[in-house]
Each structure stands twice: as C-alpha cells, then as structure tokens.
Amino acid sequence: MSSPRVSPRAQPTADARGSRGADQRPGALMEFVHRRRRGAELFLLVLSLLVGLGAYAAVGLGVDGAVPADILAYGTWLAVLVVAAHVTIRYRAAYADPIILPIVSALNGLGLAMIYRIHLAAPDKSPPGRTQLMWMTIGVALFIGVLVGLRDHRRLQAFTYTAGLGAIVLLLLPLVPGLGREVYGARIWIHLGSMSFQPGEVAKVLLVIAFAGYLVLHRDALALAGRRVLFVDLPRGRDLGPILAMWLVSLGILVFQNDLGSSLLFFGIFLVMLYVATERPGWLVVGGGLFLAGAYASYLFVGHVTDRVDVWLDPFHESRGYQIVQGLYGMGWGGLTGRGLGQGSPQLTPFGFSDFIASSIGEELGLTGLMAVIVLYGILVERGLRTSLICRDNFGKLVAAGLAVVFALQVFVVIGGVTKLIPLTGLTTPFLSYGGSSLVANWVIVALLLRVSDHARRPPPEPSGGPEELDATQVVRLR
Amino acid sequence: MNRPIRNLAIGCLVLFLALLINTTYLQYWQGDSLSSLSKHPDNRRVLDEAFSRPRGAIVVKGKEIAESKKSDDQYKFQRDYPQGRMYAQITGFFSRDWGIGGIEGTENSILSGDDSKLFVNRVIDLVGNDDPQGGSVSLTLNPKAQKAAYDGLRALGDNVQGAVVALEPSTGKVLAMVSSPTYDPNRLASHDFSAASKARTALLDNKLRPMDNRAIEERLPPGSTFKLVTAAAALESGKYEPDTQVPGGASLDLPQSSSKLPNEGGGSCGGEKITLTRALQVSCNVAFGSVGLKLGGAALQAQAEKFGWGQTYFHDLDDSLTRQVQSVFPDPDAPQTALSAIGQWEVAATPLQMAMVAAGIANNGTVMKPYLVDELRSHDLEVIDKTNPEPLTSNAVSAATARKLTDMMTAVVDNGTGTNARIPGIRVAGKTGTAQSEGDRPPYAWFVSFAPADNPSVAVAVLVQNAGVDRGEISGNGLAAPIAKSVMEAVLNP
Numbered sequence: 006m007s008s009p010r011v012s013p014r015a016q017p018t019a020d021a022r023g024s025r026g027a028d029q030r031p032g033a034l035m036e037f038v039h040r041r042r043r044g045a046e047l048f049l050l051v052l053s054l055l056v057g058l059g060a061y062a063a064v065g066l067g068v069d070g071a072v073p074a075d076i077l078a079y080g081t082w083l084a085v086l087v088v089a090a091h092v093t094i095r096y097r098a099a100y101a102d103p104i105i106l107p108i109v110s111a112l113n114g115l116g117l118a119m120i121y122r123i124h125l126a127a128p129d130k131s132p133p134g135r136t137q138l139m140w141m142t143i144g145v146a147l148f149i150g151v152l153v154g155l156r157d158h159r160r161l162q163a164f165t166y167t168a169g170l171g172a173i174v175l176l177l178l179p180l181v182p183g184l185g186r187e188v189y190g191a192r193i194w195i196h197l198g199s200m201s202f203q204p205g206e207v208a209k210v211l212l213v214i215a216f217a218g219y220l221v222l223h224r225d226a227l228a229l230a231g232r233r234v235l236f237v238d239l240p241r242g243r244d245l246g247p248i249l250a251m252w253l254v255s256l257g258i259l260v261f262q263n264d265l266g267s268s269l270l271f272f273g274i275f276l277v278m279l280y281v282a283t284e285r286p287g288w289l290v291v292g293g294g295l296f297l298a299g300a301y302a303s304y305l306f307v308g309h310v311t312d313r314v315d316v317w318l319d320p321f322h323e324s325r326g327y328q329i330v331q332g333l334y335g336m337g338w339g340g341l342t343g344r345g346l347g348q349g350s351p352q353l354t355p356f357g358f359s360d361f362i363a364s365s366i367g368e369e370l371g372l373t374g375l376m377a378v379i380v381l382y383g384i385l386v387e388r389g390l391r392t393s394l395i396c397r398d399n400f401g402k403l404v405a406a407g408l409a410v411v412f413a414l415q416v417f418v419v420i421g422g423v424t425k426l427i428p429l430t431g432l433t434t435p436f437l438s439y440g441g442s443s444l445v446a447n448w449v450i451v452a453l454l455l456r457v458s459d460h461a462r463r464p465p466p467e468p469s470g471g472p473e474e475l476d477a478t479q480v481v482r483l484r
Numbered sequence: 485m486n487r488p489i490r491n492l493a494i495g496c497l498v499l500f501l502a503l504l505i506n507t508t509y510l511q512y513w514q515g516d517s518l519s520s521l522s523k524h525p526d527n528r529r530v531l532d533e534a535f536s537r538p539r540g541a542i543v544v545k546g547k548e549i550a551e552s553k554k555s556d557d558q559y560k561f562q563r564d565y566p567q568g569r570m571y572a573q574i575t576g577f578f579s580r581d582w583g584i585g586g587i588e589g590t591e592n593s594i595l596s597g598d599d600s601k602l603f604v605n606r607v608i609d610l611v612g613n614d615d616p617q618g619g620s621v622s623l624t625l626n627p628k629a630q631k632a633a634y635d636g637l638r639a640l641g642d643n644v645q646g647a648v649v650a651l652e653p654s655t656g657k658v659l660a661m662v663s664s665p666t667y668d669p670n671r672l673a674s675h676d677f678s679a680a681s682k683a684r685t686a687l688l689d690n691k692l693r694p695m696d697n698r699a700i701e702e703r704l705p706p707g708s709t710f711k712l713v714t715a716a717a718a719l720e721s722g723k724y725e726p727d728t729q730v731p732g733g734a735s736l737d738l739p740q741s742s743s744k745l746p747n748e749g750g751g752s753c754g755g756e757k758i759t760l761t762r763a764l765q766v767s768c769n770v771a772f773g774s775v776g777l778k779l780g781g782a783a784l785q786a787q788a789e790k791f792g793w794g795q796t797y798f799h800d801l802d803d804s805l806t807r808q809v810q811s812v813f814p815d816p817d818a819p820q821t822a823l824s825a826i827g828q829w830e831v832a833a834t835p836l837q838m839a840m841v842a843a844g845i846a847n848n849g850t851v852m853k854p855y856l857v858d859e860l861r862s863h864d865l866e867v868i869d870k871t872n873p874e875p876l877t878s879n880a881v882s883a884a885t886a887r888k889l890t891d892m893m894t895a896v897v898d899n900g901t902g903t904n905a906r907i908p909g910i911r912v913a914g915k916t917g918t919a920q921s922e923g924d925r926p927p928y929a930w931f932v933s934f935a936p937a938d939n940p941s942v943a944v945a946v947l948v949q950n951a952g953v954d955r956g957e958i959s960g961n962g963l964a965a966p967i968a969k970s971v972m973e974a975v976l977n978p
Contacts, residue, residue, distance in 0.1 A: 338518070
C-alpha cells in the first residue's frame with residue numbers, strides 16, 4: 006500500500022490503516038488460506054431444496070389437501086438445476102463462497118412455491134409457476150455460462166465503456182416508440198413479438214461493471230479533498246461531473262419512465278461505489294444532498310411520486326392505497342406464525358406474486374417466515390461484502406461491493422415499501438418475485454459474485470512475491 | 485478500500501435491522517388492530533374467515549335472537565335472526581360487504597371468538613383440534629316487553645316513526661328498545677350478496693331511515709314530558725312544594741317580546757292560581773312557563789344535566805352506523821326560558837333520555853347508567869363477564885323530591901292527562917307530552933311513566949313522531965300512553 010499516489014492524503018490514510026491491525030494488510034490476508042467447503046455447500050443445498058420442495062408440497066396440502074401430483078418431476082428438475090450449479094462451482098470456482106448458492110436456491114424455491122400457490126387461487130390473474138421455473142432454468146444456464154466462460158473477473162474491466170454504453174442503450178430502449186410499452190404506469194418494458202423484457206434488470210449488472218471500471222481508474226482524482234465542512238471533506242467542485250451526470254440520468258428514468266425504484270437503485274449503487282472507491286464520506290454527503298433535493302422536487306412536481314408519498318402517509322384514507330392496505334391486512338392476519346401455506350388469501354393482494362410477494366410470505370408463513378427471508382437476504386449481502394473485503398484487486402472489490410449493494414438496496418426498497426416503512430416503489434424482490442428478466446439477471450449477478458469470491462479466496466499463486474509489490478507484480482490479462 | 489466496505493456492511497446491517505423491526509411491529513404489535521373489523525370493516529380476509537366460522541349467539545332470556553346456522557354454500561355458516569324486525573336495531577346485522585352493526589359490531593370480538601377473554605377456550609379448541617367457536621352475548625331485554633312495544637308501535641302502522649324504551653329503574657337494564665320503522669337484518673346478512681346489496685341500497689334510500697335506532701339517535705323537543713324536569717328543579721330549589729300556588733291563567737306574557745304563551749287548547753288551567761300538582765296533572769303551560777322563568781334557565785339546565793343531558797352514557801350500540809346522541813338544553817340566558825321549561829323551542833331529548841328521567845324519579849332520585857349487555861359467556865356457557873349496574877348521577881333529585889314527584893305523576897294518570905296508562909290494581913306514575921315541532925309538521929306525542937308507583941320495576945318512554953293521523957288526534961295520552969301501558973303490563977304481569 007505504499008505505492009506512490011497522487012492523493013495528498015494517501016500517506017496519513019495508509020498510516021492509519023497500518024495501525025488498525027495485521028488483518029488490514031494484504032500480506033496478512035494471504036497467510037490465511039480459505040478452505041473450499043464444497044461439502045458444506047452441498048449439505049446446505051440439500052436443506053435449501055427441502056425448503057423449496059417442502060413449501061411446494063405444503064401449498065398442495067393447504068389448497069387441495071394433497072401433495073401436488075407432479076412433485077417428483079418438479080423436485081427432480083429443481084434438484085438437477087441446483088446440482089448443476091453446484092458441480093459447475095466445484096470445477097470452475099472451487100474456492101467460491103459456499104453459502105451464497107444455498108441461500109439463492111432456498112429463496113428461489115420458496116418464490117416458486119408462492120407463485121404456484123397464488124396461481125392456484127387466482128389462475129386468471131396470476132402467472133403459472135411453470136413459467137417461473139423455465140426462467141429459473143434459463144437463469145441457472147446463464148449462471149453456468151458465466152462461471153465457465155469468465156475465468157477471471159478482471160477481464161471485465163476491459164469492457165468498462167462498452168458496458169456503460171450498453172446500459173444506457175438498454176435504459177433508453179423502452180422509450181423507443183413501438184418497442185417500449187407502458188405497463189401499470191411505468192415505461193420499463195420492451196416487447197419483441199410475444200416476448201417481453203425489462204432491460205433495466207440487465208442494465209444494473211452492466212452499470213456495476215461500468216462504474217467499477219471507471220472508478221478504479223479515476224478514484225485517485227475523485228479522492229482529492231475539497232472544502233471541509235463540519236468534519237467532512239467535501240469533494241472538489243470540478244470532480245462533481247460524474248455524480249451530477251448520474252443524478253440526471255436517475256431523474257430522467259424517474260420522469261420519463263415513471264420508474265421510481267430503478268431510479269433510486271441506480272443512483273444508490275453509484276453513490277455507494279463512489280464512496281468505496283474514494284474512501285470519502287464527503288461523496289455520501291454530496292450524493293445524499295442531491296438525492297434529497299431530487300426526491301423533494303419529484304415529490305412536488307412528479308405526479309406519481311406525490312401519489313406514492315401520500316398513499317404511504319395514510320394508505321387507509323379513502324382506500325386509495327388499496328394494494329398496500331391489502332398487503333398490510335394480509336401481514337397483520339398472518340401474525341406471528343402465519344396462516345400456513347395455501348391457507349391464507351394472498352391472492353386478494355394485487356401482485357401478491359411479484360412486487361408484493363413479501364406480504365404474501367408474511368401472510369402465509371407469518372412474521373417468522375418473513376424474518377427468515379429477510380435474514381437470508383442479509384446474509385447474502387454480507388457474504389457479498391465479505392467477498393469485496395477480502396478481494397485482492399480493486400476492480401473485484403468494487404464489483405463485489407456494487408453487486409452486494411444491488412441486492413441490499415433492492416430488498417430494502419421493495420420490502421420496506423410493502424411493509425410501509427418507506428413509500429412504495431416498484432422493484433422486484435430478488436429471486437422471490439415472478440419475473441423473467443429479474444430472475445435471470447440476479448442469477449448472473451450471483452455468478453459474478455461467486456467468480457470474484459473464488460478469486461479472492463483462492464490461495465495466491467505466487468507467495469514468493471513481496472506483498473508490497475502486489476499491485477505492480479500481478480499480471481492481468483485483459484483480453 | 486476496506487474501511488468504506490466495512491462501513492457499508494454496517495450500513496446494510498442497519499437497513500436489514502430496520503426491515504426486521506418494522507415487520508415485527510406490523511405483524512406482531514399491529515396485527516390485531518389490522519385484523520379488527522371495527523377498525524377496518526373492509527378487511528376481506530377477516531370477514532371471509534368470520535363468515536366461515538360458527539359465531540356465538542345473541543340471547544334474550546335464553547332464546548337466540550341472532551344465531552349461526554350451518555349452510556351448504558361457499559361459507560359454512562349463515563347468520564339468522566329469528567325475530568329480525570323486532571330486534572333489528574339491537575342485534576344489528578352481520579354482512580360480508582356492508583360491515584357489521586349493532587351488538588354484532590360492538591361485541592364482535594366475543595361473538596367471533598377472538599376476544600382475549602376467550603383465550604383459554606381458544607387454546608383448548610386448538611389442542612382438541614376443534615374449530616374455534618364464538619361466545620354468546622346475553623342481553624338485559626325482557627322479550628314480552630319488547631314484543632309489547634313492537635306490537636304497540638306497529639298497530640299505528642308499518643311506517644309509523646317512533647321509539648319505545650323501557651328501563652329497570654333500580655339497575656338501568658334496558659328492558660325494551662324498539663324503533664320504527666324497522667328492517668329485516670336477515671336480508672343484509674344473506675349470502676346472496678347481490679340481493680343483500682339491493683336490500684341495503686333500498687334501506688339507505690328510504691326517507692324514513694329504517695336503519696336508524698330512534699331510541700338513541702332521534703333527538704326531539706320532549707314537550708310537556710320535560711315539565712318533570714322543571715318540576716324537579718322547582719322542588720329541589722326549596723321554594724316550591726307540590727301544593728304551592730302557581731299562576732294558572734289563560735296565557736303568560738313572555739319577556740323581551742310581545743308574544744304570549746297560551747295553554748294547550750287555549751283555556752285556563754282551572755283558575756288564576758293552582759297548585760303545582762294540579763299544574764302537572766293538567767300539563768299547564770302557563771304555570772310551568774312562569775315557574776321556569778322564576779327558577780331561571782341555569783337552574784333548569786343544571787337539573788337537566790343531572791338527569792343526563794349533555795352526556796354520552798350508552799355505548800352498547802356504538803357502531804359504524806349508530807351511536808347515542810346527547811340530549812341538549814339551549815343557552816340558559818336566552819329569553820325563551822319559559823319555552824324551554826315546557827320542553828319546547830330548542831330543548832331536545834332522545835327517548836332513552838326521557839326514560840331515564842322517569843327511571844331516575846322511580847329510583848329515589850338516582851339515575852342508573854342504562855345498559856343492554858348483561859352477560860358474556862364462552863361457548864360452553866361459562867360466564868366470562870357480567871355488567872354491574874352503576875349510577876350515572878347518584879342524586880339527580882333527593883329521595884324526598886322523588887317521592888313528591890311520584891305522587892304528582894300518579895295524579896296525572898289517575899285523574900289528569902294520562903288516563904290511558906291506568907292499569908287496574910296498580911298505581912302508575914306518568915306524564916304526557918305533545919311537542920310542537922316547527923312550522924307545519926305534526927306535533928310529536930310523548931309519554932313517560934313508571935309502575936308500580938311505590939316500588940317501581942319498570943320505567944318507559946314512548947315517542948310517536950309521525951303516525952299519519954289527524955293533527956287533532958295527536959296527543960301523548962291518545963297515541964303514546966296505551967303503548968307505555970302495555971309495556972308496563974308485560975313487565976309486571978309475566
């Protein structure tokens with residue numbers, strides 16, 4: 006870490022970190038050899054399959070009084086997908102985090118059961134579970150594809166600008182007349198023939214890669230201190246360009262696509278990655294200020310944002326918050342232990358299979374079940390951040406942190422919205438909600454996280470090289 | 485970059501903790517309130533479940549007036565009201581789409597079995613794998629009195645607007661409470677939801693407002709029955725005795741105006757000076773107008789408030805549709821005090837309030853809080869709660885004043901304006917009232933009474949608001965007293 010820096014405050018920072026303890030030095034990290042723990046992963050995967058299949062059987066018992074007839078075929082299919090993913094990790098990412106895949110498998114299995122359950126209760130108003138299983142299959146295929154095809158995450162750094170451009174094109178696609186379509190007020194869908202697709206879900210992966218690549222290169226300049234206000238070093242005025250640009254893009258998504266959730270998510274990811282890259286809390290202050298200004302302005306001037314906030318403040322008023330009120334009723338009725346799968350009425354809540362799947366889980370599995378789901382997400386995010394922490398290269402750190410924060414923000418925004426903690430914004434609940442684009446994109450995100458994790462946990466190839474020269478000595482093949 | 489990542493991890497931890505705390509708040513602390521039908525009548529989940537569960541009965545003297553019967557449609561049980569029209573304002577209704585009212589609403593938690601008082605039974609049901617069952621609610625009503633009141637009003641026509649309230653003076657138990665016109669709650673509780681919806685629309689569109697409970701919601705000038713309050717204030721002041729001479733001429737000059745207050749029918753009350761007893765006996769406007777002026781509006785108001793004016797004391801039927809309205813006494817400093825003293829102008833009282841005046845006098849001056857719910861029982865008939873009688877005001881009038889008023893009121897029935905309430909062999913105390921309403925509307929007929937006068941067991945108030953008879957035939961004695969008589973007889977001769 007004593008490599009020369011342009012930053013005038015690099016030296017004191019390095020000193021401060023040096024005094025924090027041995028584990029802060031890359032050398033110390035490399036002395037610790039991670040175990041592969043693939044057996045543990047397999048064991049947890051079996052448990053996660055039990056969650057998914059148990060839920061599926063319970064739905065059948067609750068609704069029809071009998072285990073679904075196709076449980077064997079369904080179970081086999083689910084097991085094949087999960088085992089395929091596991092075997093791929095065994096051979097292609099043997100050191101990857103062993104907990105992430107089981108969590109994802111459990112969440113996805115639970116989501117499938119819940120979607121199936123709501124389809125049984127309201128077949129004409131909700132999609133069949135089978136479609137979601139197909140999307141999961143595609144998701145797992147892409148997951149395997151990423152792990153097999155991408156041997157080193159650092160190769161992605163070469164695609165920084167391609168990814169950024171791709172993300173922008175994807176975000177603009179729904180605005181193209183004839184291609185984009187407005188669904189329930191938000192213009193975030195594109196339709197090609199009978200296929201529909203939410204490009205924003207793919208864009209968020211590309212954006213994380215683009216941000217990471219960009220910030221790795223420009224972090225030193227962006228870390229330069231400007232004015233100091235109330236113990237916080239604010240960034241220099243001339244460095245504000247990127248954050249202002251991102252702010253405007255987010256506002257654009259909000260205004261032109263009516264998509265509050267994505268707007269919030271994209272800006273949040275950028276802000277957090279900027280903070281991680283520069284180590285400057287000042288960016289959070291500037292970004293937070295911009296966010297508050299944007300939020301307040303859109304509350305005043307963007308009609309559907311005003312509506313959302315008003316509904317949030319008093320959803321019971323003149324039953325304007327029908328959806329959220331139904332969700333709250335469902336969760337209140339579920340209570341501590343829930344009605345039991347197949348024994349509540351989650352079909353009464355509009356979109357109880359997608360945006361409001363958290364309330365459906367709260368209704369049928371109770372506070373206990375919903376808390377378990379939230380804790381699973383929490384572990385997933387913390388494992389992602391752990392990966393970021395132990396990763397040896399900055400690009401990998403930023404990618405892992407960005408992807409973990411994607412999950413964190415998304416879960417917070419959507420479950421917080423459904424439980425009336427914050428105003429409701431439309432986002433999918435990762436792995437649980439019905440929706441092909443989202444599920445496939447999230448499986449890709451997990452594959453990327455595992456790729457970074459494998460690299461971070463794998464014992465270093467050249468222990469002879471001095472740790473001080475780590476950045477300089479590692480040869481990275483970019484293409 | 486590790487420090488920001490660590491901070492980020494803490495930040496994410498905080499976000500997830502916030503989610504966990506919020507869901508706990510929502511599902512654990514707020515769950516009951518979200519699932520309460522009285523707070524959220526549109527909660528379909530709870531309604532649907534309630535419709536599929538055996539609900540406890542509402543019972544009057546061991547007989548169900550609302551019960552759940554097995555049905556073979558999508559819901560397992562159908563709510564049934566065997567004597568629906570007679571008890572409609574009491575039971576209320578249990579509908580899927582239009583909420584619940586009456587006792588069905590106020591005692592919903594017992595009837596549905598969700599009440600925490602039934603917790604032990606719920607646990608036993610859970611262990612025994614039985615469906616949870618609701619408890620039952622026993623009412624204070626006397627079915628014979630209720631029927632007498634209902635038949636009495638119905639005899640005047642199906643569309644007569646009126647109400648009858650009977651109380652047990654010593655406890656405040658509501659023995660009868662009938663409001664007319666009435667409706668059939670079975671039609672609102674029907675599982676044919678479109679028919680139920682039509683029935684509800686028809687009821688809401690009906691100008692006679694059959695869903696109102698006039699006994700507690702209709703607030704009208706009590707007319708001459710209010711002279712009881714004026715007489716009570718006079719006796720309590722110490723300046724008057726039953727044989728005190730008061731003006732009894734043909735008319736009284738009203739202060740600050742050129743108008744005069746005449747007697748009903750125009751003539752004098754039997755002399756320029758008459759006794760207070762005589763004045764009540766013939767319901768002399770001139771006498772009570774002048775007594776009221778002498779006492780002053782403030783004294784009248786204070787006396788009225790002791791009987792319950794300006795108070796809310798009856799909560800057993802508070803639901804989304806009805807609640808007890810407060811009786812009002814106007815600004816005591818206004819020059820119309822003479823009119824107030826005879827129950828005209830802006831004095832207004834509910835039939836329940838007038839019954840409480842009679843009951844207070846009957847109970848040696850103590851007005852008891854009226855109540856309708858006697859006992860709550862679990863479904864295996866164990867008593868889990870019983871209402872204890874409570875006084876509303878311990879001495880609305882002194883015992884001596886109450887005795888004097890009782891004697892004056894028996895004179896009214898024996899030999900005055902209330903002769904239609906006489907019951908052979910029993911001393912009855914009563915007071916008629918015929919209140920002028922504003923303009924061209926027909927006057928209202930009132931009658932309040934209690935019996936037996938020396939040891940009262942029932943106090944009644946009857947209001948006939950609009951019976952569709954000729955103006956000349958409208959009088960408390962003609963229309964209301966016979967109903968009061970039959971209600972008292974029903975209680976006294978079981």
